[in-house]
Amino acid sequence: DTEVTQTPKHLVMGMTNKKSLKCEQHMGHRAMYWYKQKAKKPPELMFVYSYEKLSINESVPSRFSPECPNSSLLNLHLHALQPEDSALYLCASSQEEWTGGTYGYTFGSGTRLTVV
């Protein structure tokens, strides 16, 4: 299995809702990442987990809360989002933190989030 799987693929939520994005990989990668991507822009780093511990938080607002329950799973909990948070949220993994390995950083297909 050489994939990163993200669910759901699409999500529409109100500004008072609480929702979660999920990411899963079974490649034995020990680093996992959350990126945010706006249309026509490159992905922007949000969080990095290394060996299930939060390594980097790129000054992301607290309405985004990451969680790494185990080495294969990464969640992003969402609460009280704003319309400007609407974007494609991408999960990625790599063998070690910031070590690309044989195939670089593997990205999931993303969750298209719309905040209304």
Next chain:
Amino acid sequence: GESVGLHLPTLSVQEGDNSIINCAYSNSASDYFIWYKQESGKGPQFIIDIRSNMDKRQGQRVTVLLNKTVKHLSLQIAATQPGDSAVYFCAENSDSWGKLQFGAGTQVVVTP
């Protein structure tokens, strides 16, 4: 044709022609470079990578060239096909200073 991947320009290529996508990277300490292809509604897909101890690497229909002197990276796609239509991002990384940094991207449109 050529395009510089700084402001998401569009590169129009006729089917069957070769494509050249350029990228100027920012950090002279970067030692690992990746090209990603991103189709509409999908995540970035790994195409090819190159380390700084090389100046050329070839894959299936793709070649990456690295010029460290001028901090320039290019992706050449041979015999471009309609399925090659996508946004292409270069990314740079250093194991020593971390963080994968993406370029702005180039939209490639393949015309019949």
